[in-house]
Amino acid sequence: MDLSVVVPAYNEEGRLGPTLDAVRAYLDSEAGPGTWELLVVDDGSSDGTARIARDTAAADPRVRLVSSTENRGKGHALRLGVAASKGVRVLVTDADLATPIEELARLTEQMEAGYGAAVGSRAHPDSSVEVHQGRLREWMGRMGNRLIRAVAVPGIRDTQCGFKLLDGEKAREAFADARLDGWGIDVEILQYFRRQGWAVAEVPVRWSHQEGSKVGPFDYLRVLAELIRLKTRAVRRVDLAVCGLFLLASVLLYKGLWTDLDHAYLRDSGQDQNQWEWFFAVTADNVAHLHNPFFTTVQNFPDGVNLMGNTPMLGLSVPLTPVTLAFGPSVTWALVLTGGLAATAASWYWLIARRLVRNRWAAALGGALAAFAPPMISHANAHPNFMVLFMIPVIIDRALRLCEGHRTVRDGVLLGLFATYQVFLGEEPFLLAAVGMLIFAAAYAVVHREAARQAARPLAKGLAIAAGTALPLVGYPLAWQFFGAQSYHSVLHGDNAGNSPLALLEFSGRALFGDDATADKLALNRTEQNAFYGWPLVALAFAVTVRLWRRPVVKALAFTAVAAAVLSLGQKIRIPYTDVVFPGPWRAMAHLPLFESVIEGRVAMVCAPALGMLVALAVDRLTRARARTSAPSTVSSPVSSPASSPVRGPVRPYQVVGALAVAAALVPIVPTPFPVQQRPEIPAFIADGMWKKYVGPGESVVPVPLPDPGSAEALHWQSATGLGFPVPGGYFNGPYGPDRTGIYGAPPRYTSNLFRDVRYGGKVPDIGPNWQAQARYDLAYWKAGVVVIPPEDNDATLYVVVEKLLGRPGERIGGAWVWPVGKGS
Incomplete structure (x- = not known):
């Protein structure tokens, strides 16, 4: 059959006749x-609509009646038809033929050009509106249409067009997926085509307002309400459950x-x-007292610490200031870790479901792997800036919207704002x-040059x-x-900070x-197990890529994972x-600005979302293989639910x-609770x-x-006592x-080195006048008010050293x- 015409009535x-x-x-x-x-x-008419259709069908077998009770x-x-x-x-097409049937020729031309759908648009600048609605009604309709375009389908001028020509297979798939019963289905179908990447042409047509039309200006608000209700209903079911x-997994960890x-x-x-709780505490203190949020002398007194050169995560520590002041930095620390891990998984889930797969549970599995992968869990011990990554999927999605070229200015501004926020969450991640995005984009451009060509200009x-x-x-x-003050150029980690190839195959x-x-x-320490995906997952990823x-x-995801791993x-x-x-x-990048401070082993973290997406694609393929849709077996079918139910x-x-x-690849790397x-x-x-x-004022406590x-x-x-005193030295x-x-840490001084050597060596060196003079000099530099030895290993030996340095018990x-x-002592 070359063409099916569906007329809802x-x-x-x-x-109708x-x-x-x-x-x-x-x-x-x-x-x-x-x-x-x-x-x-x-659609359950109470007049003679069904009779007219039935009589026409009796005279012409090419006409069929589909009925709803x-x-x-x-x-x-429309779903039934x-x-x-x-x-x-x-x-x-609508039963009023506001767009004449002869306009089908224009739509057919666009379909022949390769579009997945052609929409007759009365809002197109080349369209001809032969009979207008009343001015108030027309103005209200335009405002409603603009509202829907802004919220749901940017780039389509006429969202409520009733005259559409669609590829048959794509149409049956889209309508089978649709859930709305009212006017909002037009928008829902356009959204589905856009999600699938199927091109939609908007074609100018002749249009005339028909008296008795059932589409009123307030129906645009009803459409918007239907779309909101659809999203709310979806969130309440699957998304909230995921x-x-x-969140439950994060709390258990x-x-x-x-x-x-x-x-x-x-x-x-x-x-x-200790460091992160201090960051949260000092940020809250700076905000509460309107101090410079980028600098403090509470640590490394009197030189201070450049907070922008460290990782206080101002994007979270600033808004969480009330929590820190009310409940303490330990609560903020636990909230950031627990909520951040769950939010990151949810964000990857949202991106994968939006852009990659149809099955929500497949997307959930991919999002879980991206957020709970072994490298992320390793950093979840101590580095929230490397595992609280909920903005990264949002940034990726906005970049992909730029590639579509619909609202470049708005999406560009939003991308800039999102990037700004991520800077205050973590610059290195x-x-x-x-x-990772550049590697993926380069690979995708090679394997899909036409898409890259179309995206290049709006993206740039x-x-x-x-x-x-x-x-x-x-x-x-x-x-x-x-x-600024206490800024630095780079942090060098040596040339042995990369992963061993074995680390990619072992379990963390x-x-x-x-x-x-x-x-x-195989790792620098337990917070830097940056690979450890396990050989079963690597094998599964290879199999998925081949299949x-x-x-x-x-192809692009596989190349991204391999390139990041290398x-x-x-x-x-080292073999x-x-x-x-x-x-x-990495040798070519190691000495470039910014990259010279990166621990190269961390690049393997880029593999986590790539592997998560490959797993999501595989699971989606497995679940879709079982799905089938059935069509009505009779011409007249009094059904009350979509005939295309799965x-x-x-x-x-x-x-x-x-x-x-999939289970064999993922179960071995399921994370266990943090000890x-x-x-x-x-x-x-x-x-x-x-x-x-x-x-006294301006003096420090010297531990x-x-x-x-x-x-x-x-x-x-x-951090536990309100930051009432500064200390020299520190962790920054x-x-x-x-x-x-x-x-x-702070640049070492002779006295600080002496204390450290005794603390870990347990031996008292020969303390003479030179050491005593040096101690007085360093204590003066630190503006010391009091020297304190807490209970700790070798505290008795430390006591002897300090007693000799200061000449008194x-x-x-x-x-x-x-x-x-x-000064007052």
Whole structure:
């Protein structure tokens, strides 16, 4: 059948006869399509509509009647009619023929040009409106149409057009997926075509307002309400369930932290929990007292810390200031970790469901892998800036919208705002995400050149607009980061910070099938297990790539994962179990600005969303293989539900094998709860405020040893007690030497090195006048008010050293040894 014409009709007794005669006459003319059928869908009419259609069908067997027992709306009628159609193309037209049937020729021309659908548009500038509506009615209709365009279908001028020619197979798929029963189905179908990437042509036509038309100006508001109700209903069912599961998984992972927020410390976080709680506390303090949010002297006193050169996540720590002030930074820390992990999974789920697959549970599996993959879980021990990535999928989606070229200015501005926000969440993960996006874009451009050609111009324009939006907003913060007080040029990590090839195939310490002993041998530390996807997942990804190789997106995703994995091997690629070493491609990037501070092993994190999308595509393919749609078996079918409701076919052996393969790849890397330990008690000397008697204005508390990246408990003293005193040293990134090279912690001084050596060596060196003079000099530099030794390993040995340096015994106050050294002592 060359063409199926579907005419929805409700109480159209007065107009249906002439409409059917006009349509049949044109279809039988020389301009007609060839073989055709005409389906009249009676939507539960109470007049003679069904009788007229039945009489016409009796006279012409090419006319068929499809009936519904009750009136449910245009959307329901169209679903029935399109499901019953058999045409290579399907024309949908209203019973009033406001657009004459002769305009079919214009739509056919566009279909011949390769479009998936052609929409007759009265709003097209070349259209001819022969009979206008009343002015008020026309003005209200235009306003409603603009509102729908802005909210639902940007780029289509006439969203409520009743005259559409569609590819038959695409039409039956789109209407089978549709859920709206009313006028909103027109918008729903256009949205479906856009999601699938099927081109829609908007064609100028002749149009005349027909008296008795059932489409009124307020129907545009009804359409908008239907679309909102559809989204709300969908969210309440599948999306909320998926997001709830993500949140539950995140809470279970951090259950040890939540059960004792005052004393629980993530065991594998090193000193990072102390550091991050301090970041949240100092940001809240800066906001509450209107201090510079980019700098503080509370740590590394008196030189201070460039907060923009560190990772305080101002995008979250600033809005969460009320939580931090009311409940403390430990609560903020737990909220950011738990909520951020769940939000990131939900964001990837949204992107995959929107752009890649139809099955929501397939998208959920992909989103879960992208957010809960072993590298993400490793960083979830201590680096929220590397696992709270909910803005990255949003940025990717906006970039893809730019490629579509519908609203370049708006999308460019939004992309700039989203990028600005991500800068204040984490710059290094943003850089790595940009690398992944560039790799994917380059690969996709190679395998789908036509799409790249069409996207190049709007994307370039949109990116320029985004840059113009973002740069004024981030200009001053970035200038402070790179040129302000305590700024630095780069953080060097050596040439052995890449992953071992074995790390890509092993299981991480937190994986269900992994163990710490194996993973520790292949990672810098437990917060830097940046690969560890496991050989079953790598094998599954390879199989999926081979099976779905014809799809351009699969080729681009596979190339992105492989390229990121190779880059993550670092400047030198060592072949396992041999002495063979090859230069790695990261060598070409290692000394570029910004990249010189990146731990190259982290590039493997880009593989997580790529693998998640490949798994989602595979699962979607398996589930869609079972789905079947059935059409009405009779001409007149009194059904009350869509005739194209999905029917599940039998489960086939290859589907069982596929499901087992996915399970075998994912179950071994399911993360286990983060272990916690009791954090050291804060000495009463600090906790009860006894220090205030010994520390004057502009003076500091000097813990022994000074806080550094290996021992930063003094930062917990500060964050838990309201940041009432500064400390020298600390755990942060700052400058060292005349070249201002970035290091972790404060530049070492003789006395701080002495304390550290004794703390970890347990031996008392020979303390003479020179050491005493040096200690006085360093204490003066730190503007020390009091020196404090808390209970810790080798505290007795440290006591002896400090006693010799200061030439007097300490006092035991509040559970700590104390030496007043300030101006008032």
